[in-house]
Amino acid sequence: MNKNLSSVKALTFDVFGTVVDWRSSIIKELTALGESKQISADWESFADKWRGGYAPMDQVRKGKLPWKSIDELHRMVLDQLLDEFQIKDISESEIAHLNKAWHRLAPWPDSVEGLSRLKEKYVIATLSNGNISLLVNMAKHSGLPWDVVLSSELAKHYKTDKEVYLTAASLLDLKPEEIMMCAAHQDDLLAARALGLKTAYISRPLEFGPERKNDATDDMPFDIIASDIAELAQQLGI
């Protein structure tokens, strides 16, 4: 193991894309709903727009909107998409259930095993833009063995605002260099790195589907580049 990493006591994980495969999970729920209601639509496009429609999150970041949880932001985007896709034959309780599809995302095949191994040596935590209840429900649904569930919700700021990482460090009572941020997205890691956290890039080439590349580049300045969470454990000597 890189000697530089011997200070690390806790690993904080981005969740959507890094630990769970949001795209396949959401497409699966949309497809099942469509079949049950005999609605046909381009569910892949619907899923991508749902995930991509985070303009309101930027408004929260800039202070133009008061704090709203991911559940609330998902619902704002969902309502727009149901309109855009002209899906009308759907009840309020069905919409509310669909909105919680984000609580039922399936882990990548290596996630549960990799996290379980890492938990033997480190505190493993979420550090996600997802709200606490979403992350708790997801962990129950998928068997993710978190030691502690941390979220942007606790800072009332969204990543990549610095308050999110600093709140996590404060709650864990650790110095930045005692924490390694683990994510499949460079912007998240660059923000953590600027504050002194260690960083691990987890490559998830299929996060955005087979036709869109992830953001991996050849010159990433992170402490670890891993092909998945199990391989991260291996690189950390576990």
Added chain:
Amino acid sequence: MNKNLSSVKALTFDVFGTVVDWRSSIIKELTALGESKQISADWESFADKWRGGYAPMDQVRKGKLPWKSIDELHRMVLDQLLDEFQIKDISESEIAHLNKAWHRLAPWPDSVEGLSRLKEKYVIATLSNGNISLLVNMAKHSGLPWDVVLSSELAKHYKTDKEVYLTAASLLDLKPEEIMMCAAHQDDLLAARALGLKTAYISRPLEFGPERKNDATDDMPFDIIASDIAELAQQLGI
């Protein structure tokens, strides 16, 4: 099971006294320290005064002191007690380690099994005056299988201030009646009950040692009275 409890989705637990046996654990650490340093003292009295010396917490509650974590309050009391017991041959790092004895408290014999059973059906959470890092370290140390670690620290108020229970409900995205507060102390449960939470009293007759009674009475107005956490699971049909 009491039909009245069918709404319950999450169980929030007081920790010191309810889940872990703070008194035996602290006396054990103090005794070991005393032996290693050849200091003799009444360690039972030291432990009781340490736990009982929470005057600063009341000052936080009343807004007379700014927020301080339990780690900080424990340290304030510890410094006074080291002086009172005239313990001088102790280094700063030894004092810091001793202060974290509260991170290493041992569970009651039924706690891990009982919580593991309850976790199959409910979200199980801490709701403790202990700070997050203390609760996370304790869970790692003792194998407590929390789904989520909630603390007074997240509300910047101490129990029995209402903000603590309301913050937990907000973060869990549950109504008060969907949460059952579980504690070995009537004041904690009465505060939760006043806000609409369900309540379970866990009897811990030895919390304060063999010579001091716990606060159980014959007319407790709680939804469940259980002899321990395993028996709570049994009463909930698990």
